[in-house]
Amino acid sequence: MSEVAQRSRERIARRQVDKFAERRAQLAEAALQTLAELGYARTSLRDIAQNSAFSHGVLHYYFSDKVDLITFCVRQCKAECVTRYDHVVATAGSAGELQRGFGAALAATLVQDAPMHRLWYDLRNQSLFDASFRGDVLEIDQSLEQMIWRVVARFAELAEAPPAVSPGVAYAVFDGLFQQALLRQAAGDDGGTAAASLRAGAEHVLESMILRR
Amino acid sequence: MSEVAQRSRERIARRQVDKFAERRAQLAEAALQTLAELGYARTSLRDIAQNSAFSHGVLHYYFSDKVDLITFCVRQCKAECVTRYDHVVATAGSAGELQRGFGAALAATLVQDAPMHRLWYDLRNQSLFDASFRGDVLEIDQSLEQMIWRVVARFAELAEAPPAVSPGVAYAVFDGLFQQALLRQAAGDDGGTAAASLRAGAEHVLESMILRR
DNA sequence: GCCGTGCTTTGACAAGTGTCAAGATTTTCT
DNA sequence: AGAAAATCTTGACACTTGTCAAAGCACGGC
Numbered sequence: 001m002s003e004v005a006q007r008s009r010e011r012i013a014r015r016q017v018d019k020f021a022e023r024r025a026q027l028a029e030a031a032l033q034t035l036a037e038l039g040y041a042r043t044s045l046r047d048i049a050q051n052s053a054f055s056h057g058v059l060h061y062y063f064s065d066k067v068d069l070i071t072f073c074v075r076q077c078k079a080e081c082v083t084r085y086d087h088v089v090a091t092a093g094s095a096g097e098l099q100r101g102f103g104a105a106l107a108a109t110l111v112q113d114a115p116m117h118r119l120w121y122d123l124r125n126q127s128l129f130d131a132s133f134r135g136d137v138l139e140i141d142q143s144l145e146q147m148i149w150r151v152v153a154r155f156a157e158l159a160e161a162p163p164a165v166s167p168g169v170a171y172a173v174f175d176g177l178f179q180q181a182l183l184r185q186a187a188g189d190d191g192g193t194a195a196a197s198l199r200a201g202a203e204h205v206l207e208s209m210i211l212r213r
Numbered sequence: 214m215s216e217v218a219q220r221s222r223e224r225i226a227r228r229q230v231d232k233f234a235e236r237r238a239q240l241a242e243a244a245l246q247t248l249a250e251l252g253y254a255r256t257s258l259r260d261i262a263q264n265s266a267f268s269h270g271v272l273h274y275y276f277s278d279k280v281d282l283i284t285f286c287v288r289q290c291k292a293e294c295v296t297r298y299d300h301v302v303a304t305a306g307s308a309g310e311l312q313r314g315f316g317a318a319l320a321a322t323l324v325q326d327a328p329m330h331r332l333w334y335d336l337r338n339q340s341l342f343d344a345s346f347r348g349d350v351l352e353i354d355q356s357l358e359q360m361i362w363r364v365v366a367r368f369a370e371l372a373e374a375p376p377a378v379s380p381g382v383a384y385a386v387f388d389g390l391f392q393q394a395l396l397r398q399a400a401g402d403d404g405g406t407a408a409a410s411l412r413a414g415a416e417h418v419l420e421s422m423i424l425r426r
Numbered sequence: 427g428c429c430g431t432g433c434t435t436t437g438a439c440a441a442g443t444g445t446c447a448a449g450a451t452t453t454t455c456t
Numbered sequence: 457a458g459a460a461a462a463t464c465t466t467g468a469c470a471c472t473t474g475t476c477a478a479a480g481c482a483c484g485g486c
Binding site: 038039040041042118121122124125126127128129130134137138141164165166168169171172173174175176177179180181182183186187197201204205208 | 251252253254255331334335337338339340341342343347350351354377378379381382384385386387388389390392393394395396399400410414417418421
């Protein structure tokens with residue numbers, strides 16, 4: 001094979017790879033929408049396909065398996081969530097500002113992205129029964145823990161007081177608060193009561209995570 | 214109809230009611246076992262029946278619906294869980310004793326009843342997608358909140374310091390800790406690391422829930 | 427004895443599932 | 457343009473699911 005033909009073939013291969021990856025992402029996006037709406041237990045591949053521009057056969061062209069698809073979805077979900085609060089961390093000039101900014105960001109997430117987060121909790125629970133997802137779920141959970149820890153560590157820094165908890169405990173605590181707020185919001189929340197108390201609770205708990213004075 | 218016959222019929226009716234309720238409980242128990250093992254998404258009525266002494270048709274004799282069955286299961290689950298830590302509350306003679314007892318009890322629950330609790334989280338998440346369970350789930354969640362609050366309130370009493378958090382926040386925090394420990398334990402826990410750090414985390418967090426001095 | 431009533435099994439049903447393969451269609455290269 | 461490859465649709469398959477009805481079984485009352 002000539003060098004030119006070789007290079008041409010490589011270029012084609014790369015383009016195909018790109019297109020392939022792009023369509024995978026596109027289908028995964030449709031899958032995430034569907035899963036977020038219906039939940040893991042009630043979502044079929046045909047539901048997902050109907051939520052995209054394609055027919056149900058395509059899914060097996062781009063994903064080997066249902067598990068493969070959902071695993072990919074989980075990974076894609078991760079990329080969106082993990083940097084959620086970094087902006088607040090970067091721009092806050094004082095401990096109080098960070099505290100208020102974080103509380104507000106949490107509450108905003110609750111209101112805006114509730115379906116995505118209930119899906120996340122759903123899939124995380126699935127990993128307790130089905131080992132297929134466990135690896136990816138754990139990886140994401142660790143990323144989220146680090147995300148939370150960046151907030152807590154920076155808060156301690158700004159407040160000039162050492163953190164009083166471990167990263168694991170900090171993450172677990174905020175996660176619990178968020179999940180509880182999600183439940184209450186789903187239970188019929190007249191005008192953001194859940195969001196407001198999530199905000200207040202988070203600010204208070206963050207305060208108690210450093211050793212003041 | 215004579216009085217005797219009347220009474221006899223009533224007695225029979227009552228006996229039937231009792232037997233009916235008893236069998237319902239029996240089947241619900243089998244259902245709980247199965248659900249705890251397989252998870253909500255992968256449990257069928259035939260799976261449940263196979264885990265009992267009966268055939269799959271019986272389920273529709275004692276429960277009108279799959280939802281009916283699972284709702285009943287959830288309620289039955291509640292009765293077992295809600296008084297879990299009351300003994301520690303009743304017998305602890307000092308704040309430190311309550312603190313250690315509660316931590317130990319949480320850790321023991323994690324080790325002994327992990328399947329049941331992953332099922333609880335699974336069903337609670339289901340309620341975020343399916344409104345059928347929502348009412349019962351919320352009711353149980355509130356009972357659990359009260360259970361946790363009995364611990365915190367008693368701890369504050371023994372420590373002679375007022376509580377620093379609301380019941381909702383206290384429950385959310387411990388729930389988050391427990392769930393995180395459950396995840397880590399499921400991820401392959403060599404010899405109770407998750408249980409130990411749950412215990413330590415819970416004791417520390419409980420400490421920070423009162424306004425000392 | 428027999429009848430009736432409650433309990434249980436069995437088998438069937440329609441709908442829905444993941445999976446796959448054969449063909450139609452589009453894109454790409456020469 | 458025409459061939460080759462990639463992409464997409466369609467329809468089918470084997471299987472599972474919730475549901476239900478008909479038939480079999482047990483047992484207490486007359």
